[in-house]
Amino acid sequence: xxxxxxxxxxxxxxxxxxxxxxxxxxxxxxxxxxxxxxxxxxxxxxxxxxxxxxxxxxxxxxxxxxxxxxxxxxxxxxxxxxxxxxxxxxxxxxxxxxxxxx
Numbered sequence: 880x881x882x883x884x885x886x887x888x889x890x891x892x893x894x895x896x897x898x899x900x901x902x903x904x905x906x907x908x909x910x911x912x913x914x915x916x917x918x919x920x921x922x923x924x925x926x927x928x929x930x931x932x933x934x935x936x937x938x939x940x941x942x943x944x945x946x947x948x949x950x951x952x953x954x955x956x957x958x959x960x961x962x963x964x965x966x967x968x969x970x971x972x973x974x975x976x977x978x979x980x981x
Contacts, residue, residue: 890927890948893941894920897948904949905956915952918959922952 882890898919926947930936937943 889944890923891920893944893948894923894952896945897922897952900945900949901952901956904953905960915956918955919948919952922950922955923948924951925955926951
């Protein structure tokens with residue numbers, strides 16, 4: 880996979896927008912603004928890699944890229960929340976005072 884400088888810049892900008900959007904969709908993650916932005920950038924990388932592998936094309940343009948990256952970021956935030964919900968000892972789901980996402 881060859882990523883040019885321009886492609887990397889677009890992925891980063893789209894990731895920042897998608898991270899904010901994913902943070903609004905999946906509320907209560909507890910990652911904060913900076914954490915959601917980092918997850919958005921990671922979601923953009925995930926979407927730019929996995930969607931073409933699965934044959935998913937949402938269209939062309941920056942809006943479709945933001946939507947795809949937001950989907951990747953929401954999935955990543957849900958995975959983080961799922962992993963945070965597990966206790967180290969006993970493997971129980973949730974915990975005292977934790978909000979569940981389902």
